[in-house]
Amino acid sequence: MTVHAYGAQAADQPVQPLTIERRAPGPHDVQIDIAFCGVCHSDLHTVRSEWGGTLYPCVPGHEIVGHVSAIGADVTRFAVGDVVGVGCMVDSCQSCASCDEGLEQYCTGTGFVGTYNGATTDAPGHTFGGYSEQIVVSDKFVLSIAHPADQLAAVAPLLCAGITTWSPLRHWNAGPGKKVGIVGIGGLGHMGVKLAHALGAHTVAFTTSEGKRQDALDLGADEVIVSRNADEMAAHAGSFDLILNTVAASHDLDAFTALLKRDGTLCLVGVPEHAHPSPDVSALIFKRRAIAGSLIGGIAETQEMLDFCAEKGIVSEIEMIDAAQIDEAYDRMERSDVRYRFVIDNSTIAA
Structure with a gap:
């Protein structure tokens, strides 16, 4: 027809x-x-x-x-x-x-x-x-x-935006007692914040823009970190179980792997046009941290x-x-x- x-x-x-x-x-x-x-x-x-x-x-x-x-x-x-x-x-x-x-x-x-x-x-x-x-x-x-x-x-x-964030949140058992970060407050990230919060995780939103701080709180984030603020980032070192990175632009991943606990995971769901810079593997090896990916x-x-x-x-x-x-x-x-x-x-x- x-x-x-x-x-x-x-x-x-x-x-x-x-x-x-x-x-x-x-x-x-x-x-x-x-x-x-x-x-x-x-x-x-x-x-x-x-x-x-x-x-x-x-x-x-x-x-x-x-x-x-x-x-x-x-x-x-x-x-x-x-x-x-x-x-x-x-x-x-x-x-x-x-x-x-x-x-x-x-x-x-x-x-x-x-x-x-x-x-x-x-x-x-x-x-x-x-x-x-x-x-x-x-x-x-x-x-x-x-x-x-x-x-x-x-x-x-x-x-799309919902399931792309739901799947890794469920796979890595986001829920009560877990600290979960969501990098990027866009189409994917805003759903990640909503879903992580609804699953019961302590949800932290990362944004490069101070202007999105209140937006992220309104979406359900328990805390908001402006990732360009070194002091805010350092205050959370070694504390995350899971960080879900929704940003599709090439950027340094080391700043986020440093925030993971031992056995924590940085999960990427955005595909950048150009490859991310190679991560510092020592930050992974010495804390048994992982960088992973997830598809829809x-x-x-x-x-x-x-x-x-x-x-x-x-x-x-x-x-x-x-x-x-x-x-x-x-x-x-x-x-x-x-x-x-x-x-x-x-x-x-x-x-």
Whole structure:
């Protein structure tokens, strides 16, 4: 079927109205009328081919919330009218060790298929994302959403920003009795602060800007450290169980590894354009500290996160935009001029 969308025809072209084809639902598919789609920095990187490998036309969007409008004959978990979400993946091999453990993001068979720019048998050979009226997805990659209707726009960024911070917080057992740092108070970091606090950890936000101190406290941080202040940093030396670093720009990691306890972990979730400077390995060796990484999250843990957030009333802080404002939003994102996530009102796509 033909649906309206927004996407780019080339790296140097603006995001503009397109029409795309969606497959008819197969036996295990769910058709979703998209209500809202978050705007992730990955969308910008992909549209402008800053990471390379972009397939055009490119229709981004992997923070999708909508309503089921049709289901395949063998779908039992969803019904027409259900409120559902789709995150960063729409398929994986379903048979490797990672998939068997519910960690499809680490699929070692075919690799996971991204919600956009991923290989597919559907024309034109790559997936189209959530900057569109509708999407058809395997039921295995559709998520249930229990938040009330007036929060659904703010739920959309949970499908990427939420799970990207939830997965490492859960993996490293953030909770009561743990001191957890969140570096960067942006789209990812503000969710990290909210989730770490809600899990019961003593939550410390790191920012380079004094102007974000009160914002971080309002989000749930117990303490805030301005990372450019050497005295504030030194006061916390050797005290963190986990520091979740959401910053996607190249920077010195040693200042943060020095804040870890013995056996503490610095977990990176942002991929910089240029490599971080090589860390001082002595700071790792002498305290058995670790620098680790984490990639989004599996379907089971994404559902766990959504259910937790619905129970606790947690959503993202958003600014709603019309589809025609996407390029303007990208430019503002590059200037860090968003608090904290843009979300598209998809009813404006066909306008």
